[in-house]
Amino acid sequence: MTIASVWAASANRAPATGRLAESARADVAVIGAGYLGVTAALALAAGGARVVVVERGALGEGASALNGGQVIPGLKRGPAGLIAQLGRERGEAVTRFVMRSADLVFSLVEQHGIDCSAVRSGWIQVAASPAALPEQRARVAQINERGGAAVMLDAREVQRLLGGRADAYCGGWLNREAGTLHPLNYLYGLIRAALAAGAQIYRQSEAVQVAWQAPAWQVRLAHGPVLTAEQVLVCTNAYSDDLWPGLRQSILPASSLQIATAPLPAELLAQILPQGQAVSDSRRVMNYFRIGPQGRFMIGGRGPFRAARRGDYDGLIRAMCRLYPQLRGTAVEHFWAGQVALTRDFLPHVHQPRPGLWCVLGCNGRGIALSSALGTAIGGQLLGRAETHPFAVTPLRRLPLHRLHRLYAGGLIQYFRLMDRFA
Numbered sequence: 001m002t003i004a005s006v007w008a009a010s011a012n013r014a015p016a017t018g019r020l021a022e023s024a025r026a027d028v029a030v031i032g033a034g035y036l037g038v039t040a041a042l043a044l045a046a047g048g049a050r051v052v053v054v055e056r057g058a059l060g061e062g063a064s065a066l067n068g069g070q071v072i073p074g075l076k077r078g079p080a081g082l083i084a085q086l087g088r089e090r091g092e093a094v095t096r097f098v099m100r101s102a103d104l105v106f107s108l109v110e111q112h113g114i115d116c117s118a119v120r121s122g123w124i125q126v127a128a129s130p131a132a133l134p135e136q137r138a139r140v141a142q143i144n145e146r147g148g149a150a151v152m153l154d155a156r157e158v159q160r161l162l163g164g165r166a167d168a169y170c171g172g173w174l175n176r177e178a179g180t181l182h183p184l185n186y187l188y189g190l191i192r193a194a195l196a197a198g199a200q201i202y203r204q205s206e207a208v209q210v211a212w213q214a215p216a217w218q219v220r221l222a223h224g225p226v227l228t229a230e231q232v233l234v235c236t237n238a239y240s241d242d243l244w245p246g247l248r249q250s251i252l253p254a255s256s257l258q259i260a261t262a263p264l265p266a267e268l269l270a271q272i273l274p275q276g277q278a279v280s281d282s283r284r285v286m287n288y289f290r291i292g293p294q295g296r297f298m299i300g301g302r303g304p305f306r307a308a309r310r311g312d313y314d315g316l317i318r319a320m321c322r323l324y325p326q327l328r329g330t331a332v333e334h335f336w337a338g339q340v341a342l343t344r345d346f347l348p349h350v351h352q353p354r355p356g357l358w359c360v361l362g363c364n365g366r367g368i369a370l371s372s373a374l375g376t377a378i379g380g381q382l383l384g385r386a387e388t389h390p391f392a393v394t395p396l397r398r399l400p401l402h403r404l405h406r407l408y409a410g411g412l413i414q415y416f417r418l419m420d421r422f423a
């Protein structure tokens with residue numbers, strides 16, 4: 001069993017960066033080199049700011065190197081749900097921002113010539129039960145009313161596009177603005193673009209303390225150097241630790257597991273997802289799948305609230321064989337897990353606990369497009385531009401009973417699985 005992700009095994013050469021060797025000064029210090037931190041750094045450096053990014057591990061240590069590579073311009077809630085949650089004005093603004101987020105990813109790829117197999121092949125959300133169809137129909141209408149490109153699919157069309165078992169799903173919808181890419185190569189490309197714009201990015205440089213030492217912020221690194229900056233942007237997402245009080249406890253870190261098969265023979269590739277769409281199902285505890293690098297079938301889903309063991313992946317192998325009986329007996333070569341930051345309101349959170357200190361986290365498993373758009377916007381905001389993103393700046397709040405989250409979140413997932421089975 002290979003524990004490394006399929007992305008690490010098929011990645012381009014990592015950008016050449018090292019550890020921050022000595023104390024440094026910057027206009028903005030960014031902590032965490034995932035999509036959010038790096039797109040913010042790119043926007044800041046392109047706007048003329050001196051920006052230094054520090055990353056705890058290797059480049060590509062967090063979710064940005066481990067995800068499913070599905071570029072989806074949407075949140076858990078559709079336009080009507082966002083308006084009900086946030087009011088008309090902010091709900092519409094968040095909808096517009098999110099709907100444009102895939103455009104931003106594909107234009108960053110084009111603008112910076114990022115070699116990451118980006119394809120705008122669309123994303124299908126399949127309906128696991130007829131009960132999901134009315135909401136999907138309403139969502140398609142709401143998206144199209146706002147200039148989107150969504151379409152409902154009946155069960156036969158879903159079967160034709162998926163190429164799996166004929167009775168697996170009773171329909172679904174396709175968002176044509178979505179697509180797929182190689183997530184780690186996308187991150188590497190963003191890092192190269194940020195370096196070319198003048199940002200400094202350091203790996204193996206863990207921030208262990210953030211403190212105001214008038215007249216500036218100081219970020220102390222585990223190996224000694226201190227980064228002094230006017231502003232600090234913390235982008236540590238599900239990998240947040242105790243760097244700033246309450247940050248780790250403001251989100252629920254949930255593990256998502258993935259597997260990838262051996263490269264499929266041409267006759268299976270002609271049957272399975274022949275048009276290359278990414279797919280998620282409508283269940284509360286959902287699976288997502290696509291064809292990945294070298295023509296491998298990849299599928300992912302919710303993992304346990306502890307380090308994953310080999311047996312935890314068996315459910316994904318069963319789900320794959322249920323959906324695609326033609327894959328029974330195909331070798332599974334890659335198994336890996338990453339952490340998703342969940343928030344209670346399913347929205348990303350922007351906090352400013354002190355003047356000059358920003359924390360942005362919680363992309364709820366939809367972070368390729370959203371984190372790229374939000375990082376770019378936050379970079380613009382720190383440059384002093386007005387109206388860069390529609391999310392409210394909220395107080396940093398700990399989730400109640402966070403210490404018991406493994407217990408209650410685990411219980412909640414079992415309950416959701418049961419509801420999915422009944423549906």
Ligand SMILES: Cc1cc2nc3c(=O)[nH]c(=O)nc-3n(C[C@H](O)[C@H](O)[C@H](O)COP(=O)(O)OP(=O)(O)OC[C@H]3O[C@@H](n4cnc5c(N)ncnc54)[C@H](O)[C@@H]3O)c2cc1C
Nearest residue numbers: 032034035036056062063064067068070207338366367368
């Ligand atoms: C298995 C999986 C599948 C997913 N699939 C999809 C998908 O198909 N489509 C989609 O849109 N989204 C998906 N997501 C979500 C998406 O990957 C994330 O939302 C996105 O990558 C978040 O980016 P980020 O920059 O906020 O965080 P991350 O990429 O997690 O980056 C945070 C970084 O901060 C670093 N860090 C933490 N603490 C410190 C410190 N003290 N000092 C320095 N550095 C620190 C970490 O090492 C890490 O590199 C998936 C996530 C997972 C885990």
